[in-house]
Amino acid sequence: MSAAKNVTDADFRTEVLESDKPVIVDFWAEWCGPCRMVGPVLDAIAAEHADAVEVVKLNVDENPAVASQYGITSIPAIYLFSGGEVVKKAIGAKPKSALEKEFAEYLTPAS
Template sequence: MSNAKSATDATFQTDVLSAGKPVIVDFWAEWCGPCRKLSPILDQLAGEYADKIDVVKVDIDENPAIAAQYGITSIPAVYLFQNGEVKGSVIGARPKQYFEKEFAEFLK
């Protein structure tokens, strides 16, 4: 079972932009092989750092408005939001350690 929550165009404001802690958002699609490889890594981060961050998945095919708003042209695209603002991003599938290093200040 996934530790990540699914967000939609309708829930993005509440789930991500108004969240009380930093949120890692995985913009993905079902047909994307690298996205499927990345999913268990983000689930691990969601479980291990649940007290520090939330992890939210946005299916770009089902939620095109949010994908367009953030200019998502390549997936997987992983954005870190804090207080409604993008604080970092990683494009493409990477190992868990890469995300821990890239988002270290939010995982402490």
């Protein structure tokens, strides 16, 4: 069971752009090996930093509108949204330590 919630073209605005918390979006596809490798890493980040960020997954094959809107051409693409805007991007499968370093300023809850 994934700690990351699945989002779609239909609920992306509500779940990501209008979220009160920063949201890490994993743009992925079923057939993508590196996507399957980074899934558990993002689940761990979701579980460990649940008070600071949301982590969601968007299947690019099933939800092409949002993927196209953000110019997703390589997956996994991991985007961090804050206030409805993309503020950080990580492309490709990366270890947990690298993703935590990349998104560090958003992984601590606002006081």
